[in-house]
Amino acid sequence: MEFDFESVKFSTPEKRIFDSQGTIDFQKSVAMIRIQYHLHKYITLCKGQSVPDTVDENMFTNIIVTLLDRLCKLIDETPAERTHSRYGNLSYRDWQTKFESHLSVWLNELLPEEYHRSIIEISYYISNAFGSKERIDYGTGHELSFLAVIISLDLLNIETIRGRELLYCFNSYYNVIQKLILTYKLEPAGSHGVWGLDDHFHFAYILGATQLLDSNTSLLPKDVSNSRLMEQNSAKYLFCKSISFINAVKTGPFANHSPLLYNISRSVHTWNKMQQGLIKMYKVEVLNKFPVVQHFWFGTAFFPWTNYDDNHSLPIYQPAENTDDNDVSPAINITTKMPPPLSTNTSRFIHRR
DSSP: OOOOTTTOOOOOOBOOOOSHHHHHHHTTBHHHHHHHHHHHHHHHHHTTOOOOSOOOOOHHHHHHHHHHHHHHHHHHHSOOOOOOOSSOOTHHHHHHHHHHHHHHHHHHHHSOGGGGGGHHHHHHHHHTSSOBTTTTEEEHHHHHHHHHHHHHHHHHTSSOOOHHHHHHHHHHHHHHHHHHHHHHOOEEESOOGGGSSOSSOSHHHHHHHHHTTTOSOOOOGGGGGOHHHHHHTTTTOHHHHHHHHHHHHOOSOHHHHOHHHHHHHHHOOOHHHHHHHHHHHHHHHTTTOHHHHTTOOBOSSSSOSBBTTTOOBOOOOOOTTSOTTOOSOTTTTSOOOOOOOSOSSSOTTSOOO
8 A cells, every 4th residue: 555655745634424425435445445454454463462561662652652641641630520420421521622732732742743744634533533522422433533543653654563562552542442431421422232242342353353363362252251251361352351341331141231242252163253254344334334434534645535446536425504614524413323233143244154
């Protein structure tokens, strides 16, 4: 995937997906090809590796980890207000406001000066990787934005990225997100409800299943419902970390509150099949779902809205009644919850054999 930093032009990302046709066009964009290329690159790098306790300091990890540490500190400095509401503590908006006010300064400090012109695009994906200030929610679209941050830094070729560094950075990111969810009671965004894979995450499971391929652990998919094993291995494997978080925030039998994960774990016997199915599911349920990707915007450098085959601009189906400043989707204030999957037994993407 060619990316010529010297010749490429950066611009403020803009909304391009306004309806289902935009979602279809997204599938043939340079942006989509880059996302899928790097997705497969990263799972290759992370295969069979556990999350390290520490990593050698380099520019890539320094940018990500320093940023995440500062965001974590901002949470501590912005306590949640006392409320009886199940979801949506309004103090989260205060945290987001502080985050937004610091971000540009932080990026100018952390990125070498020669890369400063890329901040106009990188800052958008970073600011959207930690939930919605308006809806006080977090979901797979925000998780996708963090993947876009990693891809953007990778395209800049700031540092050669290895699997250890990737896992360390993603694990640090999920630590911050879990803290945000618990502190401010962020609502699940675009959730399938009880029949979804997870209220908040998907890519974490792909990386997690990838880690368990050819690893030294004896863990098997059927162990997912063993809360003790999941907790014991949560620091090393993102799959276990995600399951442990579910167990921490939900009550009752695992089969009841997470039936899709439970059924998959009982019917799929290898991590290879698990990983393959989760990738297929991600491409359909995240990358090809309008309620998710409508909030993924496009600049002219990292994720351009151009056709991969001929590099021509893709059409934009912008509704006439859209807001003047083009800063929100017409559907921004309506529910983005999706209907349940076609099957309520085991995922149609993950085969038993």
